[in-house]
Amino acid sequence: MKELITSQPFLLTLEVSVISLILQFIIGVPLGIYITGKNSIFRRIVEIIVTLPMIFPPMALGFFLILILGKNGLIGGFLYNTFDFKIIFTFWGVLTAVFIVGLPFMVKSVQSSRKQLDTAMVEAARTLGKSKFAIMRKVILPNIRGGITTGMLLAFGRSLGEVGISLMLGGNIIGRTETLSLAIYNSVYEGDFAKAAELSILLSVLAIIVIVISNKSVFFKRKTN
């Protein structure tokens, strides 16, 4: 077991999941709040782009991302030529994949709890002369805390199980970009069913922990509301 926990796929999975969770929090919360604002074409476009990975076939999305982020792509080419920085088939490729698939869960969860917030509450804070920043910090954020927690757990759960885009952007390179889910696939492919079983149990335990925490957070939310 110790061997598994210190193995590269486990550490990589944990590392990219945690880093992408932090990024999803930093980017997802403002995005979720932003797209709940007054209806505008730009807002709808942002919402569609952010939500796309939820329903878009992962392989197709992975392929388009290779085109954009690859050495000859628009963004990838710029990064490679300017900073000698490669995304595809590196740690950054896996991180990008995990970040992209988890982000919609975060954004949608924040959006739905922001929508449920009584608009009069925000208006009340405005009549009390509070600045936008104070309203965000003291009124909106504390009252959508439940949505943020749920979003983070869902995004984290989704990150753990990510396969399709990670495979396309990371390349499933053993010892470098092999995540837990890909390691299970590789073990089965090599006929090492015992290892596949161990890895599957490990991944399941992680998922169950997420579910338990998520249920607790829902319970906590109910109690405070």
Added chain:
Amino acid sequence: MFLFNILKTRKMIKIDIRKKLLSSTGEFTLNANIDIPSGEIVAFYGKSGTGKTTLLRIIAGLAAPDEGTINVEDNTWLDSRNGIYLPVEKRAVGYVFQSYALFPNMTIKENILFAQKKPDISQAKKLMEIFGLSSLQNRKPAMLSGGQQQRVALARAIACKPRIMLLDEPLSALDHEMRGSIQDEIKFINKEWGITTILVSHDVSEIFKLCTRVYSFNESTVVDKGNPANLFSGNRLSGKVQFTGEVLASENEDLIQILTLLVGNTPVKIVVPANGETFMAGDKVLIASKAFNPIIQKL
């Protein structure tokens, strides 16, 4: 001459706005040109969908009119022609929402402290005392009854030291007893701090009890009706005794109609001939008598 001087120096809130609104019967333009004397409690009265809440929101700066001006005493809050629009944050209004809109993440004390420009514990304590909230100060709003939540909403609105209090049907969800005591508190606040208070209300007895002036909203126009007695009693009758009330129920029995009326907070039964005017539950009525001398006793 003396009276003229008083009138001249009397501070006013002058509202002259127009805004297109949609009602169940179609589009209409709310046209309000009214002067509200500072320091008084006044009522906006009228049917649903005639723009009472909208005008309240326009005064607060939560909604914008299509055009017009709002002058509060010596300050211009809105002048659409000259592009003046004081944002809601700078208007110093205490708005009490129908849904109370308390901050659920804060305790009662924190709700009040948050409303203040600078935290002032002694003012917060005084407000909690006035509204009987001292023992509840560390509770969250969800743990309070409707009446208690309403008191917090009022205390919070006053905590920001407003120039105008805007109350949107503040007592509609409460029982009669609770209404009575909160009405007394609203009156007390007005006396104590002299804050101009505008109240949206459907309750005739509430308007009589609290307000010195009433503005009647009909489709599209707002009319200053002066003293509430002018609007509700009218000059149609000159009775010795007059009450206004609301029909709670009416039963037809052969030649008579038995009406259950709510006069003030008390339900009373009155018999009227069945062949006269028909009354339905919800009708506002005037009860007057001039044929006898009423018996008045202290209770």
